[in-house]
Amino acid sequence: MMPESIARFRRFARAVTAEVGALDSSFLGRGRPLGAARVVNAIGAGRTDVAEIRAYLGLDSGLMSRLLRSLEEEGLVTTETHPDDARRRVARLTEAGQREFSAYEELSDARASALLERAPRAPELLHAMDLVALSLGRDRIAIEEADPRSEAARTCLEAYYTELARRLKTGFDVKLSRDPEAKAMVRPRGAFLLAMADGLPVGCVGLKGSGGPVAEVKRLWIDPAARGFGLARRLMEAVEAAARDLAIAVLRLDTNSALPEALALYRKAGWVEIDRFNDDPYPDHFFEKVL
Amino acid sequence: MMPESIARFRRFARAVTAEVGALDSSFLGRGRPLGAARVVNAIGAGRTDVAEIRAYLGLDSGLMSRLLRSLEEEGLVTTETHPDDARRRVARLTEAGQREFSAYEELSDARASALLERAPRAPELLHAMDLVALSLGRDRIAIEEADPRSEAARTCLEAYYTELARRLKTGFDVKLSRDPEAKAMVRPRGAFLLAMADGLPVGCVGLKGSGGPVAEVKRLWIDPAARGFGLARRLMEAVEAAARDLAIAVLRLDTNSALPEALALYRKAGWVEIDRFNDDPYPDHFFEKVL
DNA sequence: CATAATACCTGACTAAAGTCAGCTATCATG
DNA sequence: CATGATAGCTGACTTTAGTCAGGTATTATG
Numbered sequence: 340m341m342p343e344s345i346a347r348f349r350r351f352a353r354a355v356t357a358e359v360g361a362l363d364s365s366f367l368g369r370g371r372p373l374g375a376a377r378v379v380n381a382i383g384a385g386r387t388d389v390a391e392i393r394a395y396l397g398l399d400s401g402l403m404s405r406l407l408r409s410l411e412e413e414g415l416v417t418t419e420t421h422p423d424d425a426r427r428r429v430a431r432l433t434e435a436g437q438r439e440f441s442a443y444e445e446l447s448d449a450r451a452s453a454l455l456e457r458a459p460r461a462p463e464l465l466h467a468m469d470l471v472a473l474s475l476g477r478d479r480i481a482i483e484e485a486d487p488r489s490e491a492a493r494t495c496l497e498a499y500y501t502e503l504a505r506r507l508k509t510g511f512d513v514k515l516s517r518d519p520e521a522k523a524m525v526r527p528r529g530a531f532l533l534a535m536a537d538g539l540p541v542g543c544v545g546l547k548g549s550g551g552p553v554a555e556v557k558r559l560w561i562d563p564a565a566r567g568f569g570l571a572r573r574l575m576e577a578v579e580a581a582a583r584d585l586a587i588a589v590l591r592l593d594t595n596s597a598l599p600e601a602l603a604l605y606r607k608a609g610w611v612e613i614d615r616f617n618d619d620p621y622p623d624h625f626f627e628k629v630l
Numbered sequence: 631m632m633p634e635s636i637a638r639f640r641r642f643a644r645a646v647t648a649e650v651g652a653l654d655s656s657f658l659g660r661g662r663p664l665g666a667a668r669v670v671n672a673i674g675a676g677r678t679d680v681a682e683i684r685a686y687l688g689l690d691s692g693l694m695s696r697l698l699r700s701l702e703e704e705g706l707v708t709t710e711t712h713p714d715d716a717r718r719r720v721a722r723l724t725e726a727g728q729r730e731f732s733a734y735e736e737l738s739d740a741r742a743s744a745l746l747e748r749a750p751r752a753p754e755l756l757h758a759m760d761l762v763a764l765s766l767g768r769d770r771i772a773i774e775e776a777d778p779r780s781e782a783a784r785t786c787l788e789a790y791y792t793e794l795a796r797r798l799k800t801g802f803d804v805k806l807s808r809d810p811e812a813k814a815m816v817r818p819r820g821a822f823l824l825a826m827a828d829g830l831p832v833g834c835v836g837l838k839g840s841g842g843p844v845a846e847v848k849r850l851w852i853d854p855a856a857r858g859f860g861l862a863r864r865l866m867e868a869v870e871a872a873a874r875d876l877a878i879a880v881l882r883l884d885t886n887s888a889l890p891e892a893l894a895l896y897r898k899a900g901w902v903e904i905d906r907f908n909d910d911p912y913p914d915h916f917f918e919k920v921l
Numbered sequence: 922c923a924t925a926a927t928a929c930c931t932g933a934c935t936a937a938a939g940t941c942a943g944c945t946a947t948c949a950t951g
Numbered sequence: 952c953a954t955g956a957t958a959g960c961t962g963a964c965t966t967t968a969g970t971c972a973g974g975t976a977t978t979a980t981g
Contacts, residue, residue: 344756348742350828351759352653354766355646362643372937390958399939404960426947426958451639454766459858464765465635467758468642474755475645475745537641567750663967681928690969695930717928717977 351471358454365446369439371413374398376443378406379415379432383440387429388421415439469564473536477568480536482577487524487531487545495533495543499560506597507621516621523547529554530581534561534570541565544574546581552588559592559601571604582630589629593622642762649745656737660730662704665689667734669697670706673721674731679712680719706730760855764827768859771827773868778815778822778836786824786834790851797888798912807912814838820845821872825852825861832856835865837872843879850883850892862895873921880920884913 366376374396381392393403407430410416415436421427432440458464473480485492503511524531524545534542541562548554556578561570582590592610594601602624606612610626657667665687672683684694698721701707706727712718723731749755764771776783794802815822815836825833832853839845847869852861873881883901885892893915897903901917 344746344752345739345742346830347756347760347763348746349738350830351763352650352738352742353828354763356650356654358766359643359647359650362647374938393959399941400959401941401961402939408960420947421958424948424958428959447640447643448636451636451643455635455639458765460761460765461635464761465638467761469638470751470755470758471762472638472642472645474749474751475649537644539637539641665968684929690971691929692931692971693969699930712928715928715978719929 362447362450365450366443368446369442374402375406375410378403378410378430379436379440380443382416382430382432382436383443387431389418389428389430392430410436466564469562473541473562473565473568476536477565480534480541480565480568480570482532482534482573484581485531485533487521491533491535491540492531492543495540495560495562496558498562499543499558502560503595503621507595508597509621511621516619523549524557527585530578530585532574532577532581534565534574536565542570542574544578546578546585546587548582548585548587552586554582554585554587554590556590556592571601572608575604575608579628579630587630589627591616591625591627593617593619593625595622596624653738653741656741657734659737660733665693666697666701669694669701669721670723670727670731671734673707673723673727674735678720678722680709680721683721701727757855760853764832764853764856764859767827768856771825771832771856771859771861773823773825773864775872776822776824778812782824782826782831783822783834786831786851786853787849789853790834790849793851794886794912798886799888800912802912807910814840815848818876821869821876823865823868823872825856825865827856833861833865835869837869837876837878839873839876839878843877845873845876845878845881847881847883862892863899866895866899870919870921878921880918882907882916882918884908884910884916886912887914 363373366373366380369376371379377396378392381395386392386395389403389407392398393400396403398406407416407418411418413435415433416430417433418428418430421429455461455465487493487496500511500513523529524547528550529548530546532544532546533540542565543558543560544556545558546554547557556575559571559574561574579590591613592605593616594605596602605626608628610628613625613627615622615625654664657664657671660667662670668687669683672686677683677686680694680698683689684691687694689697698707698709702709704726706724707721708724709719709721712720746752746755778784778787791802791804814820815838819841820839821837823835823837824831833851833856835850836848837845838848847866850862850865852865870881882904883896884907885896887893896917899919901919904916904918906913906916
């Protein structure tokens with residue numbers, strides 16, 4: 340690795356260390372040691388399993404116990420034994436705990452907002468932050484099924500349409516295309532998958548089924564900041580698995596030669612080119628894969 | 631500020647917190663508490679004044695004293711009174727301290743290197759990191775005088791030539807241009823200024839003098855990741871101040887209409903357009919400013 | 922030149938974080 | 952169902968960080 344790259348990385352690390360440290364210490368403003376605040380935030384973020392919190396925060400089991408006891412005494416947290424395993428415990432926020440968590444969230448949001456507000460070139464800065472966050476966290480991007488009408492899905496689909504409009508010579512108007520109705524992409528007929536990075540969607544793919552043995556793959560899109568991590572391949576594998584699960588025998592898809600990376604991906608994944616199978620005005624390449 | 635922007639910023643903060651935390655805790659691998667390690671690193675980085683270290687690390691004066699005493703006992707640091715003010719003290723690393731500092735540096739470099747090596751799209755990632763680091767640290771960018779033959783200056787000049795080659799329709803070959811010899815941009819004839827962000831150069835400008843009352847401003851360049859922070863304006867103000875200091879009465883410069891942001895900057899800063907004053911093949915606009 | 926301010930030091934203290942051995946209750950497994 | 956592994960708890964402890972009230976020596980200032 341080039342020394343200059345290392346120097347640049349380390350300059351980045353120094354710059355964010357200051358910010359991150361400030362963010363941490365803002366948690367001290369509510370009369371509670373950092374350790375306890377971090378536990379409240381971990382529970383609020385959905386980590387209810389005690390062992391999970393312990394692993395996430397890197398705490399000793401004794402220390403963890405004591406932090407939970409002190410939070411219980413404060414009335415912010417209740418613990419109960421895990422329904423599946425009486426050795427394990429789950430922690431929950433009480434109402435007061437929820438309020439406390441919200442207060443911490445507001446602190447963080449306010450910090451973020453203040454920082455972004457005085458940043459020139461905020462859109463570029465956010466894109467750069469996305470790229471950094473996704474690069475560092477690329478092993479934690481998870482693929483999950485979602486409703487295509489959910490907010491996260493619609494965010495992806497909007498971005499997909501916008502990108503198509505930019506990249507296709509003809510532009511793209513979703514109303515002129517064969518827009519699958521949402522039901523076709525929901526079980527039992529089909530499915531819709533999202534790639535989620537730390538709670539935010541960074542990619543999607545739809546499986547449009549009709550109830551029969553032939554289904555279509557639609558709406559494959561990856562956030563520009565998340566490209567190059569093999570996410571499209573993972574989404575395609577996941578959508579094939581979902582199709583098999585739905586007893587679908589043949590998959591089809593259409594695409595456009597203005598998206599060469601998509602064509603290359605399909606060819607590499609064993610799709611074979613076939614004749615036009617619809618009259619949609621936008622695609623000029625058609626593929627099929629027998630499962 | 632949009633809620634989505636805040637969510638994206640906070641995802642970024644979470645992603646880097648993990649990395650940065652790991653970087654911090656890697657300092658613990660050498661049998662010394664974090665506080666002491668941070669002092670060694672601060673001294674190694676050139677912060678010798680005790681008050682300066684204290685301010686930088688945000689330490690209480692008593693704690694600072696104790697940390698220095700413990701490092702002295704370990705044989706890593708010596709302190710002596712400041713030559714200009716016998717109340718103040720300066721800390722220096724002993725040879726053993728230097729070795730220890732190098733060991734810490736190698737740890738950090740190794741971490742950075744490992745992280746960058748397994749990153750796809752490393753050049754893009756580094757550019758994004760630059761943008762983040764410079765945005766967060768834009769108030770700490772300092773302008774300083776440097777030798778145009780120094781490594782930092784040459785890095786900027788190379789980047790400047792590359793950018794000109796890309797942006798001018800005719801391309802750019804520095805050998806065909808009137809390349810000022812370095813002596814003309816060094817005192818007493820001229821000057822060369824660098825904008826430094828945390829030790830790395832992010833912009834430059836040259837003042838090419840002949841010993842007479844007329845001098846030229848040359849080689850104004852800003853790192854793309856540092857644009858939008860008003861750095862060009864600051865560099866131009868600094869170069870004007872340097873010119874006044876050298877008793878120069880009239881400044882001139884030439885530029886090209888393919889660089890509209892430069893033209894706009896000069897006009898806004900009170901430069902007036904004049905007739906061509908040289909036969910350089912590249913410029914098509916010429917400016918003058920009477921100091 | 923008296924006085925105030927500054928820079929650092931020392932001692933005495935507290936709070937927070939972290940460690941470790943040993944304990945109980947529960948679960949997994951042959 | 953004995954045995955070992957696992958999850959969490961408790962008590963006793965250490966280390967690290969941080970605070971605060973004084974103290975000395977030096978410098979700045981009216």
